[in-house]
Amino acid sequence: MSENTTSPSPQSAGAAATPQEDRAREASQQPRMGGKPKFAMYWAASCGGCEIAVLNIHEKILDVDANFDVVFWPVAMDAKYKDVEAMADGEITLCLFNGGIRNDENEHMAHLLRQKSKILVAFGSCANEGCVPALANLSSIKDVLAAAYQSPSTENPQNIIPQPSWKAPEGEIHIPTLKPWLKTLDQVVDVDYYMPGCPPESSQIAAVVDLVIQALKGQAQLPLPKSVIGAGGSTVCDECPRQRNIKKIKKFVRIQDIRPDPDLCLLEQGILCSGLATRSGCGALCPKAGAPCVGCYGPAAGTLDYGARLMSAVASVIDSNDPQEIERILDGIPDPVGSFYRFNLAGSLLHGSKAAWT
Amino acid sequence: MAETFEPVIIGFTCNWCSYRAADLAGTARIKYPPNIRLIRLMCSGRMDLTFVLKALAGGADGVLISGCHPGECHYIEQNYKAMRRFQMLQRALPQLGIEPQRVKLVWASAAEGQRLANEITKMVEEVRALGPLQWPDGLHPESVEQAAAQEVTA
Numbered sequence: 335m336s337e338n339t340t341s342p343s344p345q346s347a348g349a350a351a352t353p354q355e356d357r358a359r360e361a362s363q364q365p366r367m368g369g370k371p372k373f374a375m376y377w378a379a380s381c382g383g384c385e386i387a388v389l390n391i392h393e394k395i396l397d398v399d400a401n402f403d404v405v406f407w408p409v410a411m412d413a414k415y416k417d418v419e420a421m422a423d424g425e426i427t428l429c430l431f432n433g434g435i436r437n438d439e440n441e442h443m444a445h446l447l448r449q450k451s452k453i454l455v456a457f458g459s460c461a462n463e464g465c466v467p468a469l470a471n472l473s474s475i476k477d478v479l480a481a482a483y484q485s486p487s488t489e490n491p492q493n494i495i496p497q498p499s500w501k502a503p504e505g506e507i508h509i510p511t512l513k514p515w516l517k518t519l520d521q522v523v524d525v526d527y528y529m530p531g532c533p534p535e536s537s538q539i540a541a542v543v544d545l546v547i548q549a550l551k552g553q554a555q556l557p558l559p560k561s562v563i564g565a566g567g568s569t570v571c572d573e574c575p576r577q578r579n580i581k582k583i584k585k586f587v588r589i590q591d592i593r594p595d596p597d598l599c600l601l602e603q604g605i606l607c608s609g610l611a612t613r614s615g616c617g618a619l620c621p622k623a624g625a626p627c628v629g630c631y632g633p634a635a636g637t638l639d640y641g642a643r644l645m646s647a648v649a650s651v652i653d654s655n656d657p658q659e660i661e662r663i664l665d666g667i668p669d670p671v672g673s674f675y676r677f678n679l680a681g682s683l684l685h686g687s688k689a690a691w692t
Numbered sequence: 693m694a695e696t697f698e699p700v701i702i703g704f705t706c707n708w709c710s711y712r713a714a715d716l717a718g719t720a721r722i723k724y725p726p727n728i729r730l731i732r733l734m735c736s737g738r739m740d741l742t743f744v745l746k747a748l749a750g751g752a753d754g755v756l757i758s759g760c761h762p763g764e765c766h767y768i769e770q771n772y773k774a775m776r777r778f779q780m781l782q783r784a785l786p787q788l789g790i791e792p793q794r795v796k797l798v799w800a801s802a803a804e805g806q807r808l809a810n811e812i813t814k815m816v817e818e819v820r821a822l823g824p825l826q827w828p829d830g831l832h833p834e835s836v837e838q839a840a841a842q843e844v845t846a
Binding site for chain 1: 740741742744745746749762769772773775776777779780781783784787788789790827828
């Protein structure tokens with residue numbers, strides 16, 4: 335992920351013009367011929383929460399409609415892939431792409447929308463860093479399918495597992511083929527902006543939409559290409575109102591095991607909180623509500639590997655110098671990779687487990 | 693292949709003890725295998741787990757972390773931090789499909805050139821026995837698919 339950080343405030347463009355800059359400038363200077371600029375939103379391997387978050391900008395969605403021609407948005411309107419294929423290159427001004435790249439259909443759409451879009455935004459945690467779907471990168475495709483179709487909680491008496499192709503009496507039919515592991519959008523195509531969050535906060539989406547609309551009218555500059563938009567440059571701890579002291583952890587507890595002090599840092603109380611490695615921008619919503627940060631806004635600026643940074647930080651504040659006691663304290667984190675890489679596995683240095691391809 | 697495999701090991705050493713132990717091993721003509729590439733840190737407490745994962749993702753077959761003996765840290769107790777991080781990582785590595793023996797923590801004072809050389813020799817043999825890690829580069833996704841295809845045909 336880029337280390338440039340920009341809040342959705344106007345920014346001057348850099349001196350060296352990159353293809354992304356050219357695209358962005360072209361987009362902001364686009365003459366208003368032939369109707370409004372075109373907007374698209376697509377979901378790849380995702381849950382649909384990002385789409386809800388966009389609709390959750392309330393009356394601002396009318397601004398989107400007033401300023402954009404929504405040409406492709408499978409969750410909200412009927413449009414076919416062939417409609418997109420028929421468009422000219424760069425015809426879509428703004429494309430919000432959410433979801434990771436898990437199968438060949440996702441990959442095809444990523445390439446197609448990159449070709450057809452002037453500004454391609456990796457929208458939401460899945461497209462940025464893999465999010466929860468990327469936790470399947472810890473297992474082989476076979477195990478992933480078994481978990482979905484053969485687990486004790488699944489009723490599947492005929493033991494049916496989806497096959498990539500099937501000869502029906504009417505002809506052969508296909509479904510998309512799974513890739514060995516889930517990739518982030520920028521591991522597949524060039525991305526112009528990164529907008530983190532699971533999902534991105536609606537207030538941040540509204541601010542970004544406003545900025546793009548102003549930029550299209552020539553009243554504002556788009557942020558530097560490759561920057562993170564709709565988020566802060568600091569950490570969740572910075573936005574968290576809880577009182578912080580020197581951290582010394584003797585025991586990790588689950589939130590349901592204690593009655594947390596409402597004013598004290600959750601990590602100091604032994605609850606694993608990811609705020610210290612997570613990018614700001616959400617307004618510390620979870621810690622404010624008494625729940626630990628789970629890290630959905632992704633790595634803070636300058637963080638190469640989110641989980642490694644978080645593990646390093648949390649290990650540092652364990653209050654023991656005795657190896658046996660440290661082991662006992664670490665027993666309080668039963669699933670380290672699931673806890674520290676909950677949102678970032680595909681975007682991490684290792685991208686997953688060796689089990690995914692062996 | 694197994695006979696010619698020379699593991700690449702990255703060693704993070706502390707300026708005040710283990711790096712000097714390696715120096716001592718050199719001046720004392722103590723032999724150890726050339727498979728280790730030493731990187732000097734000011735303290736083992738500087739060792740962010742990112743360094744370890746970047747080494748493994750970038751082609752290393754193993755990582756050696758080395759610092760002052762407990763209680764002897766130049767910066768009072770930062771080596772304990774390295775120990776806690778190491779213990780944390782040891783729990784995460786199996787989940788990522790990496791044998792925990794590929795990452796090792798060794799205490800070595802500036803006087804223990806022989807001990808460090810012995811530990812390096814031992815680790816090189818252990819990693820050699822484990823075989824290459826060859827982590828595919830996820831930034832070039834085709835390498836993952838190639839790795840997967842090789843597994844199928846193998």
